[in-house]
Amino acid sequence: MRIGDFHASYRHDEALFDTRAQRVWLGLLLAALAAFPFVGGSYLTYLACLLGIHLIAAAGLNVMTGYTGLISLGHAAFMGVGCYAVAVAERAGIPFFLALPLAGAASAAIGLVVGIPSLRIKGLYFAVATLAAQFVLGFVFREWESVTGGVRGANVPAASLFGFELAGDRRVYFLIAPLAVLMLLGARNLFRTRVGRAFIAIRDRDISAEVLGISLFRYKLAAFAIGSFYAGVAGGLWGYFFRVATPELFGLPLSVFYLAAIIVGGLGSILGTILGATFMTLIPEFLRALVGWAEAFGLEQAGVYLAPLRQVVFGLLIVGFLVFEPHGLAEMWRRTRRFFHLWPFRT
Amino acid sequence: MSGAIDWLLLAEFSLVGLLSGGVLALIALGFVLVYKGTRVINFALGEFMMVGAYLFWTANVFLALPWWAALALTLAGVAALGALVERFVLRPLAGQPVISIVMATIGLGAVLHGLAEAVWGGANLSLPELLPRKPLLLGEILLPGQVLWSFALAVALIAAFTAYFRWSKDGVSMRAAASDPVTAYAMGIDVRRTQRLTWMFAGVTGAVAGIIVASMTSLSPSLGTVALGVLAVVILGGLDSIAGAIVAGLIVGLLESLTVAFVGGQARDLVPYLVVLVILMVRPYGLFGTRDIERL
Amino acid sequence: MHILEAEGLTLRFGGIRALADVAVAVPKGGITAIIGPNGAGKTSLFNAISGFYRPERGTLRFDGADITRVPAHARAALGLARTFQNVSLFRGMTVLDNIKLGGHNRLRAGALGALWYLGRAAAEEARLRAEIEREVIDFLEIDHIRDLPIDALAYGLQKRVELARALAMQPKVLMLDEPVAGMNREETEDMARFILDVQEERGITVMLVEHDMGLVMDISSHVVVLNFGQVIASGTPAEVRRNPAVIAAYLGERAARRRVA
DSSP, rough: OOOOOOOOSHHHHHHOOOOOHHHHHHHHHHHHHHHHHHHHHHHHHHHHHHHHHHHHHHHHHHHIITTTTTOOOOOHHHHHHHHHHHHHHHHHOOOHHHHHHHHHHHHHHHHHHHHHHHHSSSSHHHHHHHHHHHHHHHHHHHHOOOHGGGOEEEEEOOOOEEEEOOHHHHHHHHHHHHHHHHHHHHHHHTTTTTHHHHHHHHHHHHHHHHHTOOOOOHHHEEEEEHHHHHHHHHHEEEEEHHHHOOGGSSSSHHHHHHHHHHHHHHHHHHHHHHHHHHHHHHHHHHHHHHHHHHHTTTTGGGGHHHHHHHHHHHHHHHHHHHHHHHHHHHHHHHHHHHHHHHHTTTT | OOHHHHSHHHHHHHHHHHHHHHHHHHHHHHHHHHHHHHOOOTTTHHHHHHHHHHHHHHHIIOOOOOOOHHHHHHHHHHHHHHHIIIIIGGGGOOOOOHHEEEOOOOEHHHHHHHHHHHHHHHSSSOOOSSSSOOOOOETEEOOHHHHHHHHHHHHHHHHHHHHHHSHHHHHHHHHHHHHHHHHHHHHOOEEEHHHHHHHHHHHHHHHHHHHHHHHHSSSSSEEEEEEEEHHHHHHOOOOOOOOHHHHHHHHHHHHHHHHHOOOTTGGGGHHHHHHHHHHHHHOOTOOSSOOOOOOO | EEEEEEEEEEEEETTTTEEEEEEEEETTTTTEEEEEEETTHHHHHHHHHHHHHHEEEEEEEEETOOOTTHHHHHHHHHTTOOOOSSSSOOOSHHHHHHHHHHTTTGOOOHHHHHTTOTHHHHHHHHHHHHIIIIIIIIIHHHHTTTTTTTSSSSSHHHHHHHHHHHHOOOOOOEEETTTTTTOOHHHHHHHHHHHHHHHHHOOOOOOOOOOOHHHHHEEEEEHHHEEEEEEEEEOOOHHHOHHHHHHHHHHOOHHHHHHHE
């Protein structure tokens, strides 16, 4: 049990990982992440890669929606932009370490086109504009065949570094995992500074934010740009991981998936992003296993129900968490920790 | 089409578009009703439509009930659904930030969508033709009967709802409760009841619109997607104005029809969203909207 | 010398005139109180000064510059801070983060720097923290609550935190909208002491809207009286107290005649 820790300076008080115990844990975590694909087997490595992509995308959405209060219904489409951008960049011979930032930038740029007009007004216009962007971009993905390959999609070559191909889950893992860690850390850092505080201020009470000298327009735009940048990078990684970009991957259901992830995890919380994305990555796998068992037990039609079942469960999770635990898994985690912090001396 | 515009084609598609906008206006009314009554934007309205159409199919085709009995059963069903949603989703969320409520209706939509697919399957079903097909000839312009009748039906329903809202006791209470729930409560209006009523009405308008749409096209779990496009345009017209809703519905209908005529069918579903994006660029406060003055 | 001058301010909502040709001059370094009956336009005046309402006529000068067309957030950067009638803190944040927001305009980190949190972003955060602790938290005696969420605080403390946030802006003019409304005697006295300290020790010009006449008469150096959106009197507390128009506005015509007679 930890008795308490005392911060001797303000800088120490502001540090992210302030106790020795936390730093040791962090080191162990990083070591575990590095060893994971060698220990975890191919299925778990696959899941870890998928989770890494979901983490980055969900973090971006949480910056926008959870922290700044801008509801985006088009997050998946912005991922799509990143994914196609990587496909196009690779075709032009641009290496992945440039293609990924480009994917993020492309997504952010398109985000700005949608965002600038709709951010000038309050409230739901933004949500509707992102919904519109979702459908319009989906249409572009389908119809602009010379670039996107239409409904058949575009192939994405493996990321390669000096002739070394990052093909196969285990190798891609070492592209995705470090990026996921870095980008989560970046998102966390954001909220230790004036930029992140301004986002939260805008969400909580935009009028007082303005009185403090925060330009609503500039900061909403910044939040949206950061969110779409994250989506773009996640989409690019998606391309390198699945090696293909097709329009139906990046539709409204995926956008709803990410909304569900941040609600279930906890709006406006990086810990919540991690918990929510993990939970939501595992849920479909769990459902698939469930349906598999059902089939094994003689319900041959069970497979048909997988897609609708998934949708029902996602929807129920969104509604259920909003009604019963609006602060999400992150709050449950905090409660549990508080309980054990002083356990067994106080309960 | 080389050079000259085909005026006849333009006129015909414009008229058909405006007329088919009637159903869209009915959908728009569904959004406006709920917004006026409870200050909630119901992203699940499309799913209400879809569920209504499936219920009708079940009663009318599967159970082979006559259409009026099937309709009565359907409306009772969706009204019950609306009441349940109000009681178990919206009421617990009262006082929560807008974002939570909006997302709850999105979640609700996903649940209904998934359930419908599980129960009725993902394939297209078809409803019997409820509306007469006999077309109307206006000079050289041919107006399909279904479109004409759906328009008439939508107009009748919209008029009925508007009258109800304006003159009936419940309608007045609903408006009072919407503009100031606390005061309305203090004046002896049962606010919970009016909110429940609002959601039941929303279910009913949605279901009727859903049945009309399904009978003219076909029935699948994604029937309700059309509603999102209508919502996009309704927001531009102003969510609390019935007139705005009607105009929005007609505009979407007109533009969709013209797009089909001059651009191609695959671009049709895109129209409302493009309209929204373009209008937001040009007139960021919406078509009729004014900058609201806020009391600080 | 006047730090803030409004001239001919006119503001209308629909048909209602909230401000009619209002002229106010706020002397530098003093405490100027805006008083008047409910609905007289006091808060509207504040909102026009902080830039939420765009007056249809009139000019605003602040510290020698015309700010009539300057947007609200830029006015804050020029040195105009305010609090709200209903406490307007950010509920999703701790007391400390709320106060740190006051320092927003004096920090420079951009979004990219913030993501890395190295170099300048980290250094300036540490500097801001030290400065806030020294100049705001100690001063207002709120060090015991700095890590608490806003909702955990009693109303009087919330008002104090809001004042702290405004002070962290290091403003030239501090506008307080009903700083002691809803407070008990002890809290009111604490707040009065803080307001006086702000003005005397920091040299910050204070403007306040307040209904507590005891407080207004005790601490202000200059009083402006509004009624139906018009300035009906201004001067020292003693002058205003004797002004028949003011007595009429507060007590009605008959009482005013009796009082004067």
